[in-house]
Amino acid sequence: MKKTLELTINLEVYEPPEGFLATPEAISRATGVNRDAVFCTTVFRGNGGFMAILSGIDRRLNLKTLMNELDNQWVTYPNKEELKELGRIDKDNPIALANDPRVTIIIDALLLKHKELAFQGSGRRLYKVEMSGLVIATRARPLGGISLPTSWK
Numbered sequence: 001m002k003k004t005l006e007l008t009i010n011l012e013v014y015e016p017p018e019g020f021l022a023t024p025e026a027i028s029r030a031t032g033v034n035r036d037a038v039f040c041t042t043v044f045r046g047n048g049g050f051m052a053i054l055s056g057i058d059r060r061l062n063l064k065t066l067m068n069e070l071d072n073q074w075v076t077y078p079n080k081e082e083l084k085e086l087g088r089i090d091k092d093n094p095i096a097l098a099n100d101p102r103v104t105i106i107i108d109a110l111l112l113k114h115k116e117l118a119f120q121g122s123g124r125r126l127y128k129v130e131m132s133g134l135v136i137a138t139r140a141r142p143l144g145g146i147s148l149p150t151s152w153k
Helices: 024-031 063-070 080-084 109-113 131-138
Strands: 011-014 039-046 049-056 059-061 103-108 116-120 126-130 141-143 147-149
Touching: 011 024, 024 116, 024 126, 039 116, 049 059, 049 109, 103 109, 103 131, 109 141, 116 131, 126 131
Parallel strands: 049 103, 103 141
Antiparallel strands: 011 126, 039 049, 059 147, 116 126
8 A cells, every 4th residue: 555645835925016126125025024034046057966055035155165065066057058957947946946856955054043934936926935844845955154145244
């Protein structure tokens, strides 16, 4: 007798009004999450395949630390041909990307302190997801030190 495991993710979808500017503050207000819990997905290609990095929308990636942690000799943005390999997946949606076995999902450890996160997918849709559901659904690997503030104060 085969038993199936069903995974349910609490994912709320928001349709912002026409003319909505997707700033971290606006996404935070529209979804009701903390501003620091608004993240973006950046897709890279390395010697280990595709990587989708989930980091705060107002932080910049520390590629040197990222490559060191993943034992990659090189990391680059994929070109159009390489992105075509992923098919018609929403490249801004980590849950969609996680369905492709060639993609490794890495989450900035700074995001782990939040209970709920929000992000903007392709188009205008906004998504709100519980941290536990996101980590389970994407099989994300948490890494610390992979992001830096966008500006030094």
